[in-house]
């Protein structure tokens with residue numbers, strides 16, 4: 160019963176090899192990957208030149224074809240052999256030869272070898288038409304000498320100007336102004352770095368360490384309730400909804416292969432890439448054994464084809480592979496041997512009449528078999544007519560608790576009938592759901608519930624509780640957060656409320672937070688820094704920044720973080736409170752989206768400028784540090800305050816071993832005392848500028864009228880300016896940067912305050928509720944609410960004028 164050895168679990172530091180056709184994007188991805196994993200990039204071209212002293216062309220011309228071929232393969236093998244760890248290796252055209260492919264095949268028993276491919280039309284753009292067909296055919300052979308594959312999706316920006324999990328409007332005029340969208344490479348980088356996190360296995364730990372309450376740090380099978388959005392290939396090939404419509408409609412996607420169009424393998428690879436880019440949630444990969452609309456297959460053909468399809472899922476690095484354990488051992492073992500880092504969902508489906516009853520001992524044996532095979536999740540589904548009252552399944556679960564030793568893989572179990580899943584609450588986790596506008600499925604799960612409906616039911620049945628959330632601070636009456644959060648609750652079927660409460664003392668804050676129905680709060684001045692000494696539990700980001708802007712009650716029965724995370728959306732006395740900071744991560748998200756590839760952070764060169772010295776400026780500095788920037792300048796009207804912030808981060812950086820790269824000093828933060836000084840010559844002009852000063856006067860202080868001195872704007876590659884103020888939206892800095900972009904340097908991107916504040920609310924919502932946020936909706940509500948507020952203000956002042 161012991162599972163076969165996993166043959167695709169590589170050492171985390173093993174070098175990763177990229178192979179594929181010219182024009183597939185290997186070099187760009189290699190660069191991105193090396194930066195992300197902090198590895199050395201080895202390119203075949205450069206390695207050849209370094210080893211032989213000649214470029215490949217020169218070598219060929221000087222020594223002739225035969226000698227070149229001999230030398231080429233020898234260098235190729237040496238390149239692989241002498242760089243077994245710590246590198247990203249980009250192969251050139253040699254990988255098309257049989258001998259190189261043999262070497263790669265062997266290498267792939269110890270290292271990830273990733274086949275990079277993309278749309279034929281995109282490859283054609285980089286190649287001579289005459290070569291194309293032949294090359295593409297040869298390229299397909301890379302599949303046989305690699306153990307992973309990555310589809311480098313070309314995704315033209317959509318009509319609304321972006322992607323749902325990474326929209327940068329770079330909006331430059333209020334609302335519908337000119338949109339300087341993100342570089343196309345940005346999404347590619349996000350997707351590829353995520354893929355590398357899967358291949359190296361560092362994804363899950365990273366999310367957990369960075370923010371234990373973030374949605375991605377608790378896998379769906381460990382949440383108190385979770386939903387799998389079913390998306391069939393037959394539907395996706397001809398879908399009548401937009402990708403944006405699927406946002407926040409499930410905790411993961413179950414991708415079901417029920418259709419065999421031409422070029423099936425590439426079609427699947429592309430769909431997986433699309434789901435990842437558009438929805439950014441874990442994928443369950445399921446191959447249907449008997450798809451309705453397809454021809455019948457012989458048992459041998461079925462096994463061979465389905466095994467290849469499952470293998471493809473493993474190569475694509477999906478999060479979960481759904482494996483029917485009723486298929487024969489050889490089939491099951493092949494998947495288990497090649498599982499890599501994908502989790503296995505071991506299935507037992509009883510589809511027809513006479514399905515095994517829950518009280519049948521064989522059901523228990525099934526579960527134990529899945530457990531013995533090392534499945535991470537067990538899924539047991541049975542068709543029922545009228546023979547299965549809810550108690551039988553409950554009885555099975557109880558028996559399982561008593562009889563099966565730990566560790567027990569989480570169980571997904573439900574009955575379905577011709578009318579669909581019996582009740583959406585039968586299975587706590589990975590409940591099947593669909594989009595409300597999708598037609599009911601033609602086959603077994605006739606009517607599947609929706610995420611909204613199932614989640615709402617949990618509140619109606621008192622399994623979850625309606626809670627009160629707040630934005631708290633001394634100037635919150637214009638906060639856009641209540642509108643954004645409330646819209647998100649409505650969307651998700653949560654009966655929570657979100658209010659702004661003006662308060663400025665810790666006593667009043669305490670009073671609000673100690674209520675049993677307190678769900679969480681967004682904090683703003685004066686609490687962000689003042690609350691620090693009152694909080695025992697904080698994320699390490701909040702500690703480093705010295706400020707908190709999201710407060711959560713901890714209601715877990717034990718001290719385990721998972722227990723606290725799963726107690727969200729439940730009322731009761733809080734044992735403790737947890738403080739996190741989403742200001743920095745929202746700024747980081749906006750910077751990442753807007754930065755062009757030419758301005759990717761190079762620690763030794765890139766310079767950042769932060770204007771201001773308050774809590775938000777601290778978050779901005781931290782975001783720059785996290786992006787890898789080691790030369791950070793602070794300008795603030797009151798210089799001593801800037802000195803204090805610089806000191807805070809220099810001290811902190813020293814404890815972390817983070818050092819500056821210039822000027823013989825190890826300090827990463829420096830203060831610029833005056834706007835009239837020229838930009839320090841030892842440093843590149845800044846390519847990232849974040850303005851953290853309010854544009855309107857607050858507390859009687861003068862309003863900020865910050866503009867960049869022209870001498871500070873000399874970056875030849877432009878850069879990004881993030882403006883945090885949005886009252887007014889076009890601040891003096893934003894207006895200046897529009898003019899700069901239009902008349903001097905078009906490569907500057909401006910991110911306005913609404914984009915950042917929406918991002919903050921999105922991240923706060925996810926932390927507070929543990930559910931994915933409907934991002935597009937929240938962003939829309941943010942701009943609309945802001946517009947309404949502006950209109951009300953205009954009307955108010957017009958009325959005041961007329962009565963005067």
Ligand SMILES: O=C1C[C@@](O)(C(=O)O)C[C@@H](O)[C@@H]1O
Nearest residue numbers: 638639640681682683708742
């Ligand atoms: O700065 C902001 C914006 C905010 O104050 C709001 O009103 O949405 C909420 C704060 O948590 C965040 O840090």
